[in-house]
Amino acid sequence: MNILETRGLTHDFEGLKVITGVDLQVAEGERHAIIGPNGAGKTTLFNLITGTYTPKGGKVIFKNKDVTGARPHQMVRLGMGRSFQITSTFSRLTAFQNIRMAVLSKRGIRFNIFRFVDKMDDVTRETDEILKRINLDGERNIPASGLSYGKSRSLEISMALATDPEVVMLDEPTAGMSVDETHYAVGLIQRLTEGKTMVIIEHDMDVVFSLADRITVLHHGEILASGAPGEIRKNPKVKEAYLGEMEI
Amino acid sequence: MDATTAMYVAQGIHGLAYGMVLFLLASGLTLIFGMMGILNMAHASFFMLSAYFCYQFQIWTGNFWLALLFAPVITGFFGILVERFLLRKVQRLGHIGQLILTAGLGLIILEGVKVIWGTESKPVLVPTYLQGLVNLAGMEYPVYRLFIIGISLILLIILSLILYKTRLGMVVRAAVSDADMVNALGINVPVVFMTVFGVGTWMAGVAGVVISPILTVFPGLADQVGMDAFIVVCVGGFGSIGGALLVSIICGLLNSYGVQFFSQLAPILIFIFMVVVLTIRPMGLFGERE
Amino acid sequence: MNKGFKWILWGILIVVLIVYPRLFGIYYTNILVEFGIFALYAISVNLLLGYTGLLTFGHAIFFGVGGYSTALALTHIQGLPLLASLLIGFLSAVLFALILCPMVVRLSGTAFAMLHLAFGLLMYVVTLKLRGITGGEDGIGGFPIPPFSIPGIVSIDMTDPLMFYYFAMIVLVICISFLWFFTKTPFGQIMVGIRDNADRIDYVGFKVSHSKALIYIFAGGFAGVAGSIFALFQNLVSADEFSVLNSFAPIMIIMVGGIASFFGPIFGAGIFALIAELTSRYTERVELVMGLILILVIMYAPMGFLGLVNMARARFFNKEGAS
Numbered sequence A: 001m002n003i004l005e006t007r008g009l010t011h012d013f014e015g016l017k018v019i020t021g022v023d024l025q026v027a028e029g030e031r032h033a034i035i036g037p038n039g040a041g042k043t044t045l046f047n048l049i050t051g052t053y054t055p056k057g058g059k060v061i062f063k064n065k066d067v068t069g070a071r072p073h074q075m076v077r078l079g080m081g082r083s084f085q086i087t088s089t090f091s092r093l094t095a096f097q098n099i100r101m102a103v104l105s106k107r108g109i110r111f112n113i114f115r116f117v118d119k120m121d122d123v124t125r126e127t128d129e130i131l132k133r134i135n136l137d138g139e140r141n142i143p144a145s146g147l148s149y150g151k152s153r154s155l156e157i158s159m160a161l162a163t164d165p166e167v168v169m170l171d172e173p174t175a176g177m178s179v180d181e182t183h184y185a186v187g188l189i190q191r192l193t194e195g196k197t198m199v200i201i202e203h204d205m206d207v208v209f210s211l212a213d214r215i216t217v218l219h220h221g222e223i224l225a226s227g228a229p230g231e232i233r234k235n236p237k238v239k240e241a242y243l244g245e246m247e248i
Numbered sequence B: 001m002d003a004t005t006a007m008y009v010a011q012g013i014h015g016l017a018y019g020m021v022l023f024l025l026a027s028g029l030t031l032i033f034g035m036m037g038i039l040n041m042a043h044a045s046f047f048m049l050s051a052y053f054c055y056q057f058q059i060w061t062g063n064f065w066l067a068l069l070f071a072p073v074i075t076g077f078f079g080i081l082v083e084r085f086l087l088r089k090v091q092r093l094g095h096i097g098q099l100i101l102t103a104g105l106g107l108i109i110l111e112g113v114k115v116i117w118g119t120e121s122k123p124v125l126v127p128t129y130l131q132g133l134v135n136l137a138g139m140e141y142p143v144y145r146l147f148i149i150g151i152s153l154i155l156l157i158i159l160s161l162i163l164y165k166t167r168l169g170m171v172v173r174a175a176v177s178d179a180d181m182v183n184a185l186g187i188n189v190p191v192v193f194m195t196v197f198g199v200g201t202w203m204a205g206v207a208g209v210v211i212s213p214i215l216t217v218f219p220g221l222a223d224q225v226g227m228d229a230f231i232v233v234c235v236g237g238f239g240s241i242g243g244a245l246l247v248s249i250i251c252g253l254l255n256s257y258g259v260q261f262f263s264q265l266a267p268i269l270i271f272i273f274m275v276v277v278l279t280i281r282p283m284g285l286f287g288e289r290e
Numbered sequence C: 001m002n003k004g005f006k007w008i009l010w011g012i013l014i015v016v017l018i019v020y021p022r023l024f025g026i027y028y029t030n031i032l033v034e035f036g037i038f039a040l041y042a043i044s045v046n047l048l049l050g051y052t053g054l055l056t057f058g059h060a061i062f063f064g065v066g067g068y069s070t071a072l073a074l075t076h077i078q079g080l081p082l083l084a085s086l087l088i089g090f091l092s093a094v095l096f097a098l099i100l101c102p103m104v105v106r107l108s109g110t111a112f113a114m115l116h117l118a119f120g121l122l123m124y125v126v127t128l129k130l131r132g133i134t135g136g137e138d139g140i141g142g143f144p145i146p147p148f149s150i151p152g153i154v155s156i157d158m159t160d161p162l163m164f165y166y167f168a169m170i171v172l173v174i175c176i177s178f179l180w181f182f183t184k185t186p187f188g189q190i191m192v193g194i195r196d197n198a199d200r201i202d203y204v205g206f207k208v209s210h211s212k213a214l215i216y217i218f219a220g221g222f223a224g225v226a227g228s229i230f231a232l233f234q235n236l237v238s239a240d241e242f243s244v245l246n247s248f249a250p251i252m253i254i255m256v257g258g259i260a261s262f263f264g265p266i267f268g269a270g271i272f273a274l275i276a277e278l279t280s281r282y283t284e285r286v287e288l289v290m291g292l293i294l295i296l297v298i299m300y301a302p303m304g305f306l307g308l309v310n311m312a313r314a315r316f317f318n319k320e321g322a323s
């Protein structure tokens, strides 16, 4: 069964067509990679699904519900998490506070002005557990802006996961990482997304093939091909689109 | 021509003259904001300072023209010093830093003029040939208001020529719409900033001198006219010279005709206008950025 | 700092506040009341500025609305109890914030600041013009100050400055403690999150506009309480309360005291009161000194007084300064 679907999704920026008639299908529990050259419209597709923009045409179906035009916070509450291509953490808050923000949200603690947040022991415990799992317990009290690049990427990814979403959308989680960092990040993503549905945008083909069990190729805002990694590797159209750009 | 028409014309000239002075003041403010992101709370204080310089020059030399020439130049120079030695140092603190600094400066200028010149208002006299009325095509016009309109128009033309025909102007306009671009072009931004700040305060200085014979020179001058200039900039849109011009003239006319038609309500109207515009378009009528 | 030590500090503070009038006389007692009022006012502004990253040039709206509604209520309603008049000040400011909310919550940065400047100016002019209600330039003065009374138990005369001092201090300390608590709750975390990265807040699952609205209402309401106490204290309200200067005052207090800490504005208000008092002995030109101090602070100590203290602490103890 598909947990996430787009039907004829279309979007343009002042006439510049960026997404045209995209039918994306993501089955429950699937690890779905979206690949495509720079400017193909991958991030825009994410933005349409997660509520950053309202699509100009088409539909987004999430858990059998029409969520077209839902706002980002609504999508999160419905069970979708998202990380960003460009790190977007709370720069002056500590690693702990960053993660705690997501933990609070997950527990539905929003307008609580009646308790000390530092005294919510269960929240603290859960946050610390997450920090430990992502190997950031040593940096617990360091502001996000003071973390190394690799660590801040880990934090970025973990914030998307700390709300415990059913579907997690990762936009180039390994962007800008060194080989070692990438290797570590892949392991981290594998561990954290266990049992979840994952949609990941990725340029690094090694990462794609080690993580994904289904691949969708986006090109000029359209789906060029979609299928198992083996099929995509052999697909002549994909080869053509990528010719000279990337090795598959 | 009957008396009513004559009165309307006279009111119109008054409004236009005040509008043009507002424009001189507001264009500097809006350029400085648009280009440097600086909300210069001391802008109107410079304007007032120049009026005092003008008064002092007249005492020393007895000559209005010398005052008109030198007072704004000294004020502009003062502005350059402020940019170079104060504002530049707090740039990294952003809006709030600049706001506090210029607000502090405004307080100092305000109190400073009180210490030096006292609190009572000082007269500034214009040469006799600029006083009285002139008869043009069967209608009487107040000469000095026409003079203000004329001098402002000349400055407006020069400003437009610089902005639209020179390289400096191109840089300034580019900076107003996208500050990063100028950095990317590798232009010596600090020097451009200093120039813009200097020219902006110089224009405020000119405005201060030309308005002083009408309103006299007193410590409340900055508040009274400065507030109007601020409204002009907000409504016209930060960084928009055209917007500043249009709204200045509307503001000036509203000021002179409003008193006639709505008496009590006139000042409220302009604020309501401001609130409505900003509610619908937070960046102002012609502003591109917030 | 351990817990016991903290309690001792609080105890000392309370004792000092109680015996203060006896030690320093009524003149300095009144200065302390004014200091407290502006501390609360600045703290309410700092909820927006320091915590949420929203600069406003028009918070005097709420201070003024609080003051005017208390004054109007006491003028027109016979036998209104003291606390009710205070509550009216608070609720009117809250109401005003609620009305402005839909217009301001989508904004931030300069647009937010400017729209508030516009609203503030509008309020100022309207107050001057609606003479019939607001008294125009004269303002409203001489309204009855009711005693603080619990029927059948006590009735304390509030026109006695000493008694008013105790009343004002209790209310102010309660309000400030409440706001401090407010910043320590989960919602307080959302505030700083909005300041740091409002866009991301949405993707964590909080709704930025609703959260901003709640902060705005609190900031407005407590500025209203400050204005209300100020009206009772002076037994006078005037249009100056809506003036731009009165909107700038808390921003300056915050900057001087330290924007990055809850207690910064309290120190700022104290420093301002001290400077005003000291300089007024030697010169008429208090504002001149204020202006100079602002420039010096912003150039050499942009994190304010508490920033300096933390730096000094870090240097002497060779450790990270506490926040």
Ligand SMILES: Nc1ncnc2c1ncn2[C@@H]1O[C@H](COP(=O)(O)OP(=O)(O)OP(=O)(O)O)[C@@H](O)[C@H]1O
Binding pocket: A013, A016, A018, A036, A037, A038, A039, A040, A041, A042, A043, A044, A045, A085
């Ligand atoms: N907010 C926007 N306004 C205008 N154009 C935009 C906007 N966002 C994206 N675009 C344009 O849409 C196209 C697709 O952009 P998008 O960011 O979705 O590509 P992408 O596939 O994520 O690329 P990359 O691999 O570089 O991240 C690009 O041409 C981009 O310039």
Ligand SMILES: [Mg+2]
Binding pocket: A042, A043, A044, A085
């Ligand atoms: Mg992208």
